[in-house]
Amino acid sequence: MSARSRIEDNRMIATANDVAREAGVSQSAVSRAFTPGASIAANTRVKILAAAERLGYQPNLIARSLISGRSNLIGVGVGNLANPFFAEALERFSFAFEDAGLRLLLFPIDGSVTLGTEIHEVLHYRLDALILLSVTLTSTLATQCQRAKVPVILFNRQGSDPSISSVIGANELGARTIAAFLHAGGHRRPAIIAGLPDSSTSQQREQGFHGWFAERGLPAPISERGDFQHDQAAAAMRRLMLRPDRPDAVFCANDHMAIAALNVARFEFGLEPGRDVSIVGFDDVPQAAWPAYSLTTFAQPLVPMVERTIETIRRLRDDPGATVHSVIDGNLIVRSSARAPRVAFHPPDETRA
Amino acid sequence: MSARSRIEDNRMIATANDVAREAGVSQSAVSRAFTPGASIAANTRVKILAAAERLGYQPNLIARSLISGRSNLIGVGVGNLANPFFAEALERFSFAFEDAGLRLLLFPIDGSVTLGTEIHEVLHYRLDALILLSVTLTSTLATQCQRAKVPVILFNRQGSDPSISSVIGANELGARTIAAFLHAGGHRRPAIIAGLPDSSTSQQREQGFHGWFAERGLPAPISERGDFQHDQAAAAMRRLMLRPDRPDAVFCANDHMAIAALNVARFEFGLEPGRDVSIVGFDDVPQAAWPAYSLTTFAQPLVPMVERTIETIRRLRDDPGATVHSVIDGNLIVRSSARAPRVAFHPPDETRA
């Protein structure tokens, strides 16, 4: 069976050669017709495009990648999509990539803080970059990525290895701002529900929170951990609420946990958030704005964070071996889940100074 | 500069040829060393693997796909990750693919019900399959996919074109079950907050709900629409609650909307769900089980749905041109957001009969 008839039978998919034959030109002309800016006469191009249309031809990007060495694929590793912050981040990444002509290769992470060689295989695609949402990687894996020339960017997390680029929010500053806000609001028995102890994100938020009180000679906040998970955070909140010295304010290291805590306070202890107990989160996920939660929180603005990540990808593509660490500024969103200071709270700037 | 030294300089990434030279074998031997079941002597293989290790060689999957014609890439189109049902579905797909040796190529959908040629470009990768979560496609796009030999599977949605495979939940049965449950619970002024009017999912749920009452000569439920979105659903719930003939039960076409409705009832109208007004959802997202919501809902079991989808991919790969429509059974999860019948409610079977 000739190639020609195979196409007509619709049994095979058309290649550039088929189109070339159909249009009576060479295969390279077909390639050029589909390459913006290539040297080709206008009417030759329309002739080729017409033939391609007839045959239903689409350039094979796999073959193209093989030559160019670029796959236009960005690997994105994410665990815990139940946390709306990551769901939204992922969605924004996918839209941003769309605009940039990139494709998002998603791979799951099974809840570990540190990524070993599990994703090893993903490197076999010639990824343009690897973005890890709230995960770090072992040095072994980092080396592998380096060898495979795949730039890695940690999103919302920093690694122990400072040579790995990162984009994070203002974790420590945010936590200090919250501490100041709660103290100004008259709270005197603060508590914190921390995230995963091994994560830089939680560590920085804890440090900021504890630091603020310590520096002022105030008693240290009560510490619990919720591992960034809903159920663990709920359990932590229960423990806090059952203490004889029940805290009057609880800072949760992210909104996902804050929502869990808020529900526990309200439905299990009959405490109205913002009146009977103050709850503050971190991230400003969409739910935080729901009237049901009206969560006071420190925002991590996803738009600039995603933008910066994409800029970083570009930077690293042009200059492999470079390292870019970005801290994206955020701000305190005051809602009603925490009692606010009587006098206007001077937003973060005071803390910043 | 020789290829050898380029590798040592770590300036290029190692290819099978480099490994072959390093191990003193041919390139084909290297290929076979990495192909399970290929004809190669055991000690040759270890020699090659050692050389590969030394050079940091990883088989280039791009090149492999070019030959095999299979990319091992599954395109997944999803909009609205804010709906936890899809977030969880996506996560489960990514894990399932991991096990099946497949990769998930994510692309975003901008909230449209029907997909036109926007994703056109994604077909240029030789996708093994295309899964659309809650989206249908235009016939143009369907034709394109067919020409590109990319099987399409609609997940949680059916298309107007019956030749496109689908995996859906028991929409109509579920809605009937809910109708029966609410009626048995003594509710006499039912309402429904529908989803996107053009979506089969919402249509089937509406039909089931309305149908159950119509067949019994009961008055038709009040109808509102929430388009499967949080804010629209909240607005719809407000309209319902402000009616003079305020409904005593509200069936929301998915949990995402039910949660919005529940919050409106509770926090804006001071109505306690399950006591002052009954609210039922569809999907059984994780949040539905939270004590704060305790949402009665008809479950769409994601595990079998995802499993079936993957089976369908296999089926379609072996037999392109086949069509598989699957309806995955679900069941009513009775919690406390809706007043339950005094006598035990005979679960769905009665409706099924």
Place this chain on the structure above:
DNA sequence: TCCCGTCTTGCAAGCGTATGCAAACGGCCC
């Protein structure tokens, strides 16, 4: 008319891997 410059086009060599085929190898039995 001829020459030269500019725009198009085709040729052919890859990109990194898989694989059919045939050659080489090794062991075994007669």
Place this chain on the structure above:
DNA sequence: GGGCCGTTTGCATACGCTTGCAAGACGGGA
């Protein structure tokens, strides 16, 4: 030692495309 068979190995080609290079087409000026 020779012949035979099963296992390993290398050679060469193919996958579908891009791109450097050189040849062809064409037009204008001398």
